Amino acid sequence: MEKKIYKITKKDLYDLFVRLSSQYRVFVPYAKGDRLHFARFDPEKEESIELGGIRQSQPIKSFINPSREKISDASRKDTRPLILAGVKGCDLASLTLQDFVFLKGDVEDPLYAGNRNNTVIIGNDCTHAKETCFCVAMEGAPYPQKHFDINLSPINDYFVVEVASAKGERLIESFKMFFKGYTATDLNMRQANREKVTREVRYFIDKRGTQNTAQIKGAVKRNYNLTALWQDFASTCVECGACNLVCPTCHCFLLFDDKMPDGNKRFRVWDACLYNTFARVAGGANPRKHLYERLRNRFEKKFDFFPQVLDYFACTGCGRCIEACPGDIDLREVLKGLVLGKWNKPPND
Amino acid sequence: MINPYAYTEAEILKIVDETQNIKTFTVKPRSEIGFRAGQFMDLTMPGIGEAPFTPSSNHNTGERLDFTIMRAGRVTKLLHDAKPGDVVGVRGPYGLGYPLGDFKSREVFIVGGGVGLAPLRALLYALFNEVNDYKKIILKYGARTSKDIVYKNEVDSWRQKAAHVDIEVGVDVGDETWKGNVGLVTTLLKPGLVDVNNAVAIVCGPPIMMKFVTFKLLDIGFKPNTIYLSMEKNMSCGVGKCGHCRVGPYYACKDGPVFTYDKIKDLQNIWD
Numbered sequence: 125m126e127k128k129i130y131k132i133t134k135k136d137l138y139d140l141f142v143r144l145s146s147q148y149r150v151f152v153p154y155a156k157g158d159r160l161h162f163a164r165f166d167p168e169k170e171e172s173i174e175l176g177g178i179r180q181s182q183p184i185k186s187f188i189n190p191s192r193e194k195i196s197d198a199s200r201k202d203t204r205p206l207i208l209a210g211v212k213g214c215d216l217a218s219l220t221l222q223d224f225v226f227l228k229g230d231v232e233d234p235l236y237a238g239n240r241n242n243t244v245i246i247g248n249d250c251t252h253a254k255e256t257c258f259c260v261a262m263e264g265a266p267y268p269q270k271h272f273d274i275n276l277s278p279i280n281d282y283f284v285v286e287v288a289s290a291k292g293e294r295l296i297e298s299f300k301m302f303f304k305g306y307t308a309t310d311l312n313m314r315q316a317n318r319e320k321v322t323r324e325v326r327y328f329i330d331k332r333g334t335q336n337t338a339q340i341k342g343a344v345k346r347n348y349n350l351t352a353l354w355q356d357f358a359s360t361c362v363e364c365g366a367c368n369l370v371c372p373t374c375h376c377f378l379l380f381d382d383k384m385p386d387g388n389k390r391f392r393v394w395d396a397c398l399y400n401t402f403a404r405v406a407g408g409a410n411p412r413k414h415l416y417e418r419l420r421n422r423f424e425k426k427f428d429f430f431p432q433v434l435d436y437f438a439c440t441g442c443g444r445c446i447e448a449c450p451g452d453i454d455l456r457e458v459l460k461g462l463v464l465g466k467w468n469k470p471p472n473d
Numbered sequence: 474m475i476n477p478y479a480y481t482e483a484e485i486l487k488i489v490d491e492t493q494n495i496k497t498f499t500v501k502p503r504s505e506i507g508f509r510a511g512q513f514m515d516l517t518m519p520g521i522g523e524a525p526f527t528p529s530s531n532h533n534t535g536e537r538l539d540f541t542i543m544r545a546g547r548v549t550k551l552l553h554d555a556k557p558g559d560v561v562g563v564r565g566p567y568g569l570g571y572p573l574g575d576f577k578s579r580e581v582f583i584v585g586g587g588v589g590l591a592p593l594r595a596l597l598y599a600l601f602n603e604v605n606d607y608k609k610i611i612l613k614y615g616a617r618t619s620k621d622i623v624y625k626n627e628v629d630s631w632r633q634k635a636a637h638v639d640i641e642v643g644v645d646v647g648d649e650t651w652k653g654n655v656g657l658v659t660t661l662l663k664p665g666l667v668d669v670n671n672a673v674a675i676v677c678g679p680p681i682m683m684k685f686v687t688f689k690l691l692d693i694g695f696k697p698n699t700i701y702l703s704m705e706k707n708m709s710c711g712v713g714k715c716g717h718c719r720v721g722p723y724y725a726c727k728d729g730p731v732f733t734y735d736k737i738k739d740l741q742n743i744w745d
Contacts, residue, residue, distance in 0.1 A: 407546075
């Protein structure tokens with residue numbers, strides 16, 4: 125569809141969120157220290173809303189494919205549609221994979237499909253980059269390119285609003301009074317910001333020598349048996365699974381049964397391939413007995429399996445796994461090691 | 474909308490003790506669940522958990538399903554404590570099953586080990602349904618000892634199905650009562666038993682047995698694309714979404730669990 129563009133002031137946007145809060149569950153990003161996190165829109169806390177900055181701590185899957193979801197019955201306390209505002213380009217890029225896993229194939233996952241259809245995604249340009257950002261190396265950009273209904277590009281005290289879906293269009297039509305016409309200057313300023321942040325991301329990529337998808341292609345398969353590399357990087361891994369859980373493209377889950385006062389329930393719960401039990405079978409066989417094999421599996425899945433089955437590198441460069449890892453394992457360094465064939469030995473080796 | 478993770482309740486009708494740690498459960502789901510030999514289903518102990526099993530019954534027995542299950546983990550331990558009349562959950566079937574159409578007019582050479590005979594029993598029944606469509610049906614089955622042989626009382630009836638059905642059972646470790654072959658199942662695989670140019674081999678058993686049987690079959694002259702292997706992976710969701718059973722570019726639950734050897738031979742750690 126032809127993209128419609130408007131602008132809206134920050135004040136009008138927050139008023140709109142107030143209005144929408146009766147029909148929707150509205151989640152927006154709040155600043156806490158130097159991090160952002162999604163929480164329910166609260167008009168009392170408008171001053172700490174940050175529609176800009178960088179990606180939030182929670183990956184978007186937390187909303188579309190929650191960490192623990194009851195599957196044995198569909199009853200939920202609040203079934204109002206969700207508005208998720210402030211989603212950055214790296215998270216939106218992950219929906220290509222999540223949609224492929226949960227909506228395609230022989231059967232659709234009805235829980236995911238329900239959440240996806242019930243969510244209005246409001247994207248948001250980044251206004252700066254952080255050292256762990258490398259979206260541009262992963263064919264992404266620090267501004268939304270796809271999978272959003274509406275996008276907000278911050279400029280001073282207003283936003284350039286881009287409408288990208290019928291769902292977004294309908295929402296705006298209902299509240300037309302908040303949306304104003306835009307000027308060529310607005311678009312130029314949006315473009316200037318996008319270029320500025322892209323340069324910042326590139327600066328961090330170049331500074332560290334982070335590899336891009338063209339360079340990474342085939343590297344996992346080629347170095348599959350480079351056991352020393354996998355062991356070195358796994359040497360500080362404590363098998364916590366944090367990298368899996370914060371990753372916007374990690375989709376693996378387990379089915380968990382529980383006896384509840386109101387009957388037996390089944391839950392779909394995030395799982396992590398770093399866990400020893402992930403691939404183990406009841407008979408005791410485990411195709412990935414060693415931790416380094418499980419670490420390798422994570423890279424194989426992201427940089428070999430998904431490129432094969434979906435022509436997609438399953439990393440969006442959000443950098444969350446780098447921040448989350450208590451063992452300081454840096455995905456960018458692993459990829460560098462794979463491509464260049466050299467890496468730093470672990471400190472205690 | 475159909476929830477692929479939800480199960481149908483099924484009543485346990487009958488439990489047969491096969492060996493000290495293997496039982497065959499006959500269950501009747503509340504609504505009929507069909508399957509093709511080689512496909513698997515998830516059995517649930519309600520409120521506890523579920524595990525994947527391949528039905529061992531004839532696919533045309535309609536409302537009843539057999540599952541032959543070794544006590545190995547949390548769910549199977551509880552299943553072994555279950556009694557007729559208890560209710561379990563069933564969902565499926567998943568996976569592709571054996572391509573019986575491709576086996577027609579050929580010699581079907583089946584090699585089983587231990588409880589791995591379970592899916593092969595469903596296959597044998599399916600073959601027996603149209604027994605004259607296959608040139609030969611051969612089963613070579615190995616168990617650890619004579620006490621570990623499953624379906625003991627049925628094997629003779631299988632031999633009676635047709636003149637071109639040949640069943641041989643061996644044990645790894647003999648005893649005074651055992652008159653048959655003693656030695657690993659690979660010792661039953663001798664050249665000349667089949668015309669490898671017009672045969673398919675179907676193997677199911679513990680990973681180590683599958684590995685050495687596959688190598689022996691290759692030695693005998695089977696081509697990799699005629700050897701069908703049941704890959705035991707940690708299948709959970711059954712529909713290619715949960716990620717547990719990945720083998721290289723495949724998910725065992727939807728692309729298998731039966732794979733021809735040519736598809737997986739270059740992948741890593743397939744026998745682990």
